[in-house]
Each structure stands twice: as C-alpha cells, then as structure tokens.
Amino acid sequence: MDSAGPAPVGLVADVVRFSWVDGPGNRYAVFFQGCNLDCLACHNPHTMPRRTPLARAVTIEQLVDDVRAIAPFLSGVTVSGGEATLQAPFVAAWFAALRAHPDMARLTRFVDSNGCADDATWDLLLPVTEGVMLDLKALDVATHRELTGLGNAQVLHSLDRLVAERRLAEVRLLVVPGHNDSEEALRSTGDYLAQHAPGVPVKVIGFRPHGVRAAARHIPAPTDDERAAYGAWVAASVGEQLVTVV
Amino acid sequence: MPEFRERARTIVDSPALTYRQRVQALAGLAEESLDPPKVSAECAAALETGLVCDIAEGHAPYRPRYLLPDYSRALAQGSEFLGLAAPTDLYEAIAFLLSMYSQVPSITGYPVYLGDVDRLLEPFTQDVDDETLTRLIRLMWVTIDRTLPDAFTHANLGPDDTRVGRTVLALERELLQTVPNLTLRVDPRRTPDSFVLDAVRTVFACGKPHFVNHPMMTGDLGPDYGVVSCYNSLKVGGGSHTLVRLNLAESARRHTGDVESYLATTLAEHVALNAELMAARIRSLVEDAQFFDHSWLVDEGLLSLDRFSAMFGIYGLAECTNTLVASAGGAGTYGHDADATALGWRIVERVAELVATTPLPYCDGNDGVAFLHSQSGIDSDVGVTAGTRIPIGAEPPLLEHLLAVTPNHRHFAAGVSDIIHFDDTATRNPQAVVDVIRGAMATGMRDVTFNLDSNDFIRITGYLVRKSDLAKLEATGVARHGSDILAAGSVANSHVTDRAVKRVISSESAPRVVG
Numbered sequence: 001m002d003s004a005g006p007a008p009v010g011l012v013a014d015v016v017r018f019s020w021v022d023g024p025g026n027r028y029a030v031f032f033q034g035c036n037l038d039c040l041a042c043h044n045p046h047t048m049p050r051r052t053p054l055a056r057a058v059t060i061e062q063l064v065d066d067v068r069a070i071a072p073f074l075s076g077v078t079v080s081g082g083e084a085t086l087q088a089p090f091v092a093a094w095f096a097a098l099r100a101h102p103d104m105a106r107l108t109r110f111v112d113s114n115g116c117a118d119d120a121t122w123d124l125l126l127p128v129t130e131g132v133m134l135d136l137k138a139l140d141v142a143t144h145r146e147l148t149g150l151g152n153a154q155v156l157h158s159l160d161r162l163v164a165e166r167r168l169a170e171v172r173l174l175v176v177p178g179h180n181d182s183e184e185a186l187r188s189t190g191d192y193l194a195q196h197a198p199g200v201p202v203k204v205i206g207f208r209p210h211g212v213r214a215a216a217r218h219i220p221a222p223t224d225d226e227r228a229a230y231g232a233w234v235a236a237s238v239g240e241q242l243v244t245v246v
Numbered sequence: 247m248p249e250f251r252e253r254a255r256t257i258v259d260s261p262a263l264t265y266r267q268r269v270q271a272l273a274g275l276a277e278e279s280l281d282p283p284k285v286s287a288e289c290a291a292a293l294e295t296g297l298v299c300d301i302a303e304g305h306a307p308y309r310p311r312y313l314l315p316d317y318s319r320a321l322a323q324g325s326e327f328l329g330l331a332a333p334t335d336l337y338e339a340i341a342f343l344l345s346m347y348s349q350v351p352s353i354t355g356y357p358v359y360l361g362d363v364d365r366l367l368e369p370f371t372q373d374v375d376d377e378t379l380t381r382l383i384r385l386m387w388v389t390i391d392r393t394l395p396d397a398f399t400h401a402n403l404g405p406d407d408t409r410v411g412r413t414v415l416a417l418e419r420e421l422l423q424t425v426p427n428l429t430l431r432v433d434p435r436r437t438p439d440s441f442v443l444d445a446v447r448t449v450f451a452c453g454k455p456h457f458v459n460h461p462m463m464t465g466d467l468g469p470d471y472g473v474v475s476c477y478n479s480l481k482v483g484g485g486s487h488t489l490v491r492l493n494l495a496e497s498a499r500r501h502t503g504d505v506e507s508y509l510a511t512t513l514a515e516h517v518a519l520n521a522e523l524m525a526a527r528i529r530s531l532v533e534d535a536q537f538f539d540h541s542w543l544v545d546e547g548l549l550s551l552d553r554f555s556a557m558f559g560i561y562g563l564a565e566c567t568n569t570l571v572a573s574a575g576g577a578g579t580y581g582h583d584a585d586a587t588a589l590g591w592r593i594v595e596r597v598a599e600l601v602a603t604t605p606l607p608y609c610d611g612n613d614g615v616a617f618l619h620s621q622s623g624i625d626s627d628v629g630v631t632a633g634t635r636i637p638i639g640a641e642p643p644l645l646e647h648l649l650a651v652t653p654n655h656r657h658f659a660a661g662v663s664d665i666i667h668f669d670d671t672a673t674r675n676p677q678a679v680v681d682v683i684r685g686a687m688a689t690g691m692r693d694v695t696f697n698l699d700s701n702d703f704i705r706i707t708g709y710l711v712r713k714s715d716l717a718k719l720e721a722t723g724v725a726r727h728g729s730d731i732l733a734a735g736s737v738a739n740s741h742v743t744d745r746a747v748k749r750v751i752s753s754e755s756a757p758r759v760v761g
Contacts, residue, residue, distance in 0.1 A: 018645050018682075020671050026681035070645065073685025075677060246674070 009057040010090040013047040013082055017070060023110040023133060023169065025075025028067050032091075035083040036116050038149035039137065041176045041219070043211040047082040060094045068103060076108030076130070085117040088124045095128035110169060114148075115155030122161060131169030132162050138180045139189045147179055156196075163197050171200055175230045176207045177222055186233035194237040202238050204231045204245045250279055262723040270355050277304040283526035292519045297496050300523060301489060301559075301624055307531040309351040311557070313485035314472045315548040317361035320346060327542035336370040336379070340386045347394060350543070352475075356394045359474040360401040360426055364411040371409055383413050384421070391425040397709035397729035398475040399426045405433035405460045407441040415444050419451040422702070424710040424727060428455035429473040431463070432687060439680055446679045449696050450672070453710050456663070457694040459687040466659035476622060476709050477693050478661040484553025484611045486660065488527040491621040492520040494593065495562030495630045498569040505570050505589065509596045517558075517600040524556050524616060525606050532608045555612035557660045558601045559621030563590050564631040581636030581650045591653050594634060598657040617660035635664055644668075648686055655692040663695045672698070 011033040016022070019029040033055035035048045046054060067077060077098065079091050095109045108130040115134050136155060138144040144152040162168035171193055175181050193202060206227040209217050222230070231245035257263065257271040282305040285293070292298045303311060321339060324332040328346060333339040343366070350357035371379055390399065403411045411430075418428065430445045431437075437460075445455055456477055463471050463479055470482040480486055501512040531537055532551070543549035567580040567590040578586035598618055605614050620633030631637045634654045641647050644666065651664045672679050679696070686694050697704065702712045709729050719725045 018643075020675045020678040025675065025677040026685075027678075070685070072688035073645070073648075073681055075681050244674070 009059055010063075010087050010094070011051075011055045012058050013044070013055050015058075015066070017066070018073070019078065022078040022080060022112060023076065023131065024108070026073055027110070028070065028074055028077045030063065030077070030079050030084070032079060032081040032084045032087050034086050035081055035114070036086060036150075037083070037114050037137075039114075040147050040179075040216050041174055041207050041212060043208065044082075045211075045213045050086075060090070060097055063094055064097050064101065064104075067098065067107070068101070071104050071107065074107055076110060078110040078112055078133075080112035083114055083116065084111055085113050085121050085125065088117070088121045092124045092128055095125075099128055113158070115152075115158040116150065117158055118154065119161070122158065122165075126165055126167055129167060132167050133170040133172060134159055134162065134168060135172045135174065136189070136193075137174060138185070139192050140180075140185060143180050143185070147176065159196060163200070168197055168200050170203055171197060172203045172205060173230075173234065174205045174207060175222065175227075176216075177220055177226075181222070181226075181230065183229075183233050186230055187236060190234040190237040193234075194239075199242070201242050201244065202234055204234055204243060206230065206246070250275065264724070274304060277306050277308075280306040282306075283523075283530040285522055285526045289519050289522045289526075292516070293523060295496075297493055297500070297516060298520045298523055299491050299493060299624075300527065301491065301621075303353060303488060303527070306535065307488065307527055307537075308535040309353070309537055310485050310487050310531065310554065311353040311489050312358050312474050312478060312480060313350065313352060313543070313549055314359045314474060314480055314482045315346070315350055315357075315361075315543050316470075316483040317343065317346065317366055317548075319483075320546070320548050321366060323546070325542075325546055327546060333370070336367065336374050336382055339367055339370045340382055344386065344389055344393070347390070352398075354396050354398050354475075356396040356399050358398050358400055358478075359472050360390065360399060362402040362404075362431075362472065363414065364403050364406075364408045367410045368408045376409075376413075379409060380413055380417065383410065384417050387414070387417050387421060387423065387426075391421075391423045395425060395727045397424045397427055397711065397727060400429065400472075400474045400476075401426045402429050402431060402472055403445075403455065404431040404441070405436045407438050411441065412444060415448045415455075418448050418454055422452050422712075424712055424715070424729070427476070427709055429477070430455040430457050431460040431473075432457050432683065433460040434684065434687070436460075439677075442680045442683060443676055446676045446683075449679070450676070450698060453696070453698065453704070457683050457687075459692050462656070462687070462690070462692050473661070476661070477663045477695065478557065478619060479692075480555075480617070480660060481553045481611050483548065483550055484555070485549070486617070487531050487554055487556045487608065488524055489557040489559050489619065489621065490520055490524045490527065491559030491561055491619075492516055492597075493562050493630060494560055494597075495565030495569070497562075498566040501570075501573075505574060508570060509592065513593070513596055514600055517597060517604065520558060521601070521604045521606060521616070524558065528556055528606060528608050551608060552610040555609040555660075556606060556616045557619040557621075558597075558616035559619045559633075560594070560597055561621045561623055561627075561633050562630040563593060563620075563634040563654075564637050565629075566590075566593060579640075581640070581647070582642060587650045590634070594654045594657055612659075618658050619660040620654070620658045620662035622663060633662060634658075641667070644682070648682075648689070648691065652686065652689055652691045655690055658692060661693065663693045664691075665695045665697050667697045669698075 012030055013033040014031040016029045019027045022029040031047055033047055034050035084091055098104045098107060109128060110131045110133060111125060111129050112133045137147050141151045206222040207219060208221050209219060227245050231243050235243040253275055257268055321342060322332060324330055330342055333342045347357050347360060352358040403414060432442060448454060458473055467479060467481050471479055472482050473479050497516045501508045538544050538551045564580040567586055571578050571586050580586050580590045601616050601618050606616055609615055623632040655662050683694050702714055704711055704713060
C-alpha cells in the first residue's frame with residue numbers, strides 16, 4: 001500500500017450515477033477496477049484484474065464535478081469494486097474533496113469492501129468515511145479460502161476495527177449453495193456477528209448465477225424458501241429486525 | 247332526430263351502464279343535440295380534423311370544467327344553501343364536507359377537488375383520540391369512494407405534517423381504493439423526510455399520492471391552490487372554464503418549411519385556433535349559460551369569477567419534435583438526443599410565450615390569459631404521446647429521463663406530469679425514492695408521479711385504476727367507477743398489457759370526461 005499521498009488518478013470499471021442497492025438512499029456508486037480476492041461467485045468478474053484496457057482512469061476533479069451535477073438527488077456516494085480499498089489514497093482524497101465542498105458536504109460517504117484491507121488503509125479512509133458495508137464470504141477459514149483464494153483473518157480484524165470505530169453500516173453474507181449454506185455455518189456466523197457486531201444490520205444475499213464465471217454457472221440459485229431459511233438461521237442470534245434477505 | 251332517438255334508446259337499454267351512468271350519458275346526448283359555440287370556419291375545421299380538441303366537453307358548457315370551492319371558508323361560515331351551520335367538531339365537519347361534495351359540479355359530474363383535507367380537518371381533531379380519528383376518516387374515505395365513484399376526484403395533503411395527513415396515508419395503504427386521487431404538496435422547508443417517506447410507502451401500496459413542488463406552485467398560483475382531477479393545478483376559489491388542447495404532433499405534420507418558420511408562423515397560427523375555440527367556449531359558459539350568475543357557490547363567496555382562467559393544453563410534443571428534426575434531415579429523437587430534446591424545450595417555450603400574449607375573456611385569475619397545461623391524453627388517442635412526455639416504453643434511464651423533461655415543467659402552471667416507473671428494488675430502499683423526489687423538485691420539477699410494477703394499480707394518465715377491476719369489467723361488462731370504463735378504452739387502444747412492466751401511456755378521458 002502506497003500511503004505517500006493521493007494517487008492522481010483512480011482506475012474505474014464503472015460508475016452508476018443513481019444506485020438504489022449500494023447503501024442507504026439514492027447513491028452515486030463508483031466501481032473501482034481490481035480486486036485482491038478471487039471469488040468463485042463474483043458477479044462482476046471483469047472488475048477483478050488490476051489492469052485491463054476496459055477500465056478507465058478518472059481524476060478526483062472529474063468525479064467531484066460529476067457528483068456536483070446531480071448532488072440534489074443523492075443521499076451520498078459509495079465506492080465499490082473490485083475492491084475499492086486497493087485505491088484507498090485516491091478514494092480518501094476524493095471523499096475529502098466532497099466533504100470540503102459546501103454543496104456536497106451533506107452527502108454520506110460509504111465504502112463497500114471485502115475487508116481484506118490493513119490498518120494503514122483504514123487509517124486513510126475512516127476519517128472521511130461514514131459507513132462501511134463489509135462482505136463476509138465465510139466465517140470458516142477453510143471455506144473462505146475455498147470461495148475466495150485467501151483466509152479471513154484480515155476480514156475479521158477489519159470487522160472488529162470498524163465496529164470499534166462505529167463505522168460498520170452493514171455486513172453482507174453471500175450464500176453460495178454447496179459451499180457456505182449449511183445451517184450450522186449460518187447459525188455460527190449469526191452467533192459470531194451477534195457477539196462481534198451487535199446491532200449491525202446483516203444482509204443475506206442468495207447466490208445468483210447471473211454474470212458469474214463459467215466455473216460457477218452450474219451452481220443453482222437458492223429457492224425463495226431456501227433463502228428464507230438462510231435468513232432465519234442468521235437471525236436466530238442476530239435478531240430478525242436486523243436481517244434482510246435478498 | 248331518428249339518430250338521437252336511436253342513441254338514447256341504446257343508452258337506456260345498455261346492460262353495461264349503471265343507473266347513474268345512464269343518466270349522465272343521456273344528459274351528454276341531449277347536450278350534443280345543441281349547436282356548439284360559434285367559431286370561424288378555420289377553427290371548426292381544426293376541431294373537425296383533430297388539430298385542436300375540446301376533449302368532448304360538450305356542445306353547450308353549463309358548468310366550468312374544473313372548479314375548486316373554498317371549503318375552508320365554507321367550514322368557517324356554514325352554508326345557507328346546504329342548510330348547515332358552521333361545524334363545531336370533527337363529526338360535523340366530515341358530514342359538512344360530504345354533503346357539500348354532492349353539490350359541487352364539474353365536467354365529470356363529480357367534484358374534481360375535495361380540498362386540502364388535512365388542513366381543513368386538523369383544527370377539529372384536538373380532542374379526538376387516534377382510534378376515533380382513524381375510524382371517522384376511514385368512513386369518510388369509504389363514503390367518498392362509494393358516492394363519488396370517479397378517480398378524477400382529488401384530495402390534497404401537506405405541505406405540513408399533520409395527524410390527519412398521516413391517518414389518510416395509513417388508510418390509503420389499508421383501503422387500496424382508486425378514489426380519491428391524492429396529491430402531497432412538498433415544501434423542502436416544511437415537509438419532513440419522514441412524512442415524504444410515509445407517502446412513498448403509500449405509493450408502494452396503491453400508486454398514490456402524486457408529489458408536487460409547493461414553492462413552485464405558490465410562486466405561480468399564490469398560496470391558495472389545489473391539485474384536481476388528474477394533476478391539474480388551479481386557484482382555490484376559482485378554477486378552469488375549459489380545457490382545449492392543441493395536438494402538436496398534427497401541428498408539425500401540417501407544416502412545410504424549416505424549424506424557424508414553424509416556430510414563427512405555423513405554431514403561432516395553430517395556437518391562435520386553439521385559443522379561439524377556448525374563447526368561444528368560455529363566452530358560452532359565462533354569457534349564455536350564465537353559470538356564475540346562478541351558482542350557490544358564487545352566492546356564498548366560495549367561488550368567484552375573478553379567480554378563474556382556462557387551460558391551454560398541449561400534447562404530442564415528442565412526435566412534433568421528431569417530425570421537425572426528421573424534416574431537417576436529422577435522426578435524433580426527443581428524450582434521447584440532446585439537440586432534439588433542446589428543440590422540444592424551445593417548442594414548449596414558444597407555446598408558453600404565445601399563450602401568455604393571447605388575451606382570453608373572463609380569465610382574470612391569470613391576468614387575462616390561459617394557464618398552460620401538459621395534457622396527458624384521452625382514451626381514444628392512438629400514436630400520439632401524452633403531453634410533453636417521452637413515449638412510453640422508450641424512456642431513457644431515470645436520471646436522463648428527469649434531466650430531459652424537467653426544463654419543461656416551469657411553463658406549466660396548470661400542471662404537467664412525467665410518470666416515473668420503478669420496480670421492486672425501490673421497496674427495499676424507499677429513502678432512494680425520497681431522494682429522487684427532493685432532487686427533482688430542487689432542479690425544477692413541478693410534479694413527480696410514480697408507477698410501481700408490482701402492485702395492483704396502474705396510473706393511466708394521472709388517474710388510477712386497479713388491474714383487478716379492469717379484469718372484472720372485461721368479464722362482467724359492468725364497472726362501479728366511471729373512470730374504469732375510460733381506462734378500459736385506454737387499454738384497448740394502447741395495449742397496456744404490452745406495457746405492463748413499463749409505464750402506462752396516457753389517455754385520460756373518453757366522450758364525456760376529464761383531463
């Protein structure tokens with residue numbers, strides 16, 4: 001991680017100027033290019049490589065101007081990916097610029113992250129970030145490795161730190177049939193979250209094969225009943241009012 | 247006369263019409279047997295060939311198209327005509343209003359305006375507990391739907407957050423009635439997010455309310471205005487004598503020459519023809535039928551001629567723009583191509599300028615000229631887009647849609663509506679809808695109307711119908727709501743089923759009704 005100063009440009013896979021699914025309210029969402037995990041179930045696999053001719057470079061000024069044009073319609077902005085924290089210096093500088101602008105200071109700034117970020121990265125981001133939506137791909141380390149290619153020690157550390165600094169807005173559980181969908185796994189994940197992140201909303205997301213890589217296309221999407229069961233297992237300890245199932 | 251007798255017989259014998267619908271149809275037939283107000287041969291031809299359209303208001307106007315009685319004054323002073331003293335509690339106030347509604351005419355035969363019911367009733371609620379308040383307003387709402395079965399009947403709420411306003415929204419979610427139509431007036435300084443959010447959740451349940459930009463409305467109409475019928479905004483204590491609309495699609499088709507000559511000459515001529523028909527109809531209403539000399543509403547100071555104007559409607563802007571672009575060799579379309587969209591704005595601006603400099607009789611309510619209205623169509627329209635909307639099914643993504651149509655809104659003091667469609671995603675993030683409403687108003691949108699795919703309600707133009715009621719009408723041939731019959735015409739002519747997951751096209755009124 002280069003923390004010497006803000007990078008002059010960010011590498012972006014996509015920008016969604018009105019997003020209703022990346023945090024509270026209507027949000028300007030930037031999907032950064034490049035990810036440090038290699039998730040089997042990723043539904044945007046084109047955002048995974050760090051470098052690709054499909055991505056485009058943007059400056060902070062460009063993003064600030066683009067948000068300003070539509071600021072009256074927004075609750076805030078969200079960075080996602082790929083993994084936005086890989087470009088933390090750029091993100092932090094952009095967030096700071098938004099916060100400094102009289103027309104845009106009211107916008108909330110959210111980060112959507114897989115949690116594979118070190119303390120230096122969070123040191124950069126958290127002073128200018130209102131909320132983080134954190135993916136927990138699996139609580140069990142072997143399952144996490146099987147689904148993402150890496151263990152989850154850093155993810156769990158990030159979760160604890162975000163809770164401690166009151167920045168954890170939501171935990172997202174992507175449930176992939178045959179991998180992390182057992183009752184036991186989801187109940188123990190619920191227990192863990194109730195203990196480590198009390199009061200934090202949890203979104204339980206059923207796997208959908210749309211957009212995934214060939215290796216994951218054979219995995220079936222869970223039925224409505226199955227998704228409801230996932231939610232109920234997590235909610236057993238987290239509390240029903242905090243759990244949303246999509 | 248044989249034809250008259252035949253048509254009368256058909257109405258009398260129609261198994262598909264309720265008693266009241268037969269009475270209204272017979273009255274309409276009688277009116278059609280009179281000569282229409284006199285206009286020039288050129289104007290008559292424009293009417294005959296569909297360049298201008300009086301929306302089948304009838305040959306002999308004997309009541310204004312839309313009137314907005316001052317209910318607040320009536321409640322304060324009581325009514326000699328109704329034989330009712332000023333109410334002293336909530337029971338009396340509701341009974342007073344329900345009685346008064348039955349005596350308020352309009353083009354539909356039912357009142358198109360029910361007042362800002364929260365502001366009217368709130369003063370009577372101080373000693374009323376929540377349970378009683380809900381019970382009384384539920385009875386009021388059910389009675390309105392059963393006795394005024396017409397979705398052009400329109401109540402207003404806001405901009406302040408009140409117990410009555412909250413109760414009405416909760417009851418709308420419970421009762422799921424198409425009647426009354428409902429508007430929430432939103433003022434960024436007075437209307438809290440939580441109230442707008444409550445209204446958005448109500449949209450999810452039943453497609454209501456519309457959201458209007460209160461500061462923009464009061465800027466154009468003054469503090470006392472109401473939203474009536476579909477989404478027509480007018481002065482309280484006044485109204486609109488008539489609504490005559492110019493078919494811009496047809497106007498452009500009749501033009502030979504470039505864009506500049508269209509704006510300078512052809513459009514000006516066509517605006518003048520539309521205005522001529524309006525003037526003749528207004529004179530007929532005021533001078534021949536002498537409505538204002540014989541109305542109890544005028545006698546009791548609840549309505550006054552000097553707060554009246556008339557509505558100049560336009561529709562088919564999309565086709566008009568596209569025709570002019572194509573005739574200049576271009577291929578861009580309104581709502582999609584920046585230059586074409588900008589031409590659409592210019593056309594509206596030019597119409598506004600022409601209407602603002604065309605004097606009309608008895609229009610003191612707007613300094614002697616008509617109010618401009620983006621007219622959303624009638625059930626017999628085929629192939630012409632409502633008002634200034636982007637054609638159904640061809641709308642760009644939400645933000646582009648808003649940016650394309652919003653610049654038109656400032657011109658339409660008497661109402662404009664672009665229907666914003668969304669899917670179930672919104673129901674999981676209602677704050678996003680609030681954000682869109684706030685942003686749309688901050689950037690100059692006058693009216694924000696939604697259509698949600700997944701509930702039972704479809705907004706046909708500005709009014710609502712239930713898909714299940716349409717199915718019942720098709721199966722049995724009978725409808726309790728007159729507006730359902732109009733909607734069925736729209737469905738047949740515009741293939742609503744093809745658009746079931748998109749916004750619904752407009753069409754608003756059939757032979758006898760509304761806009």
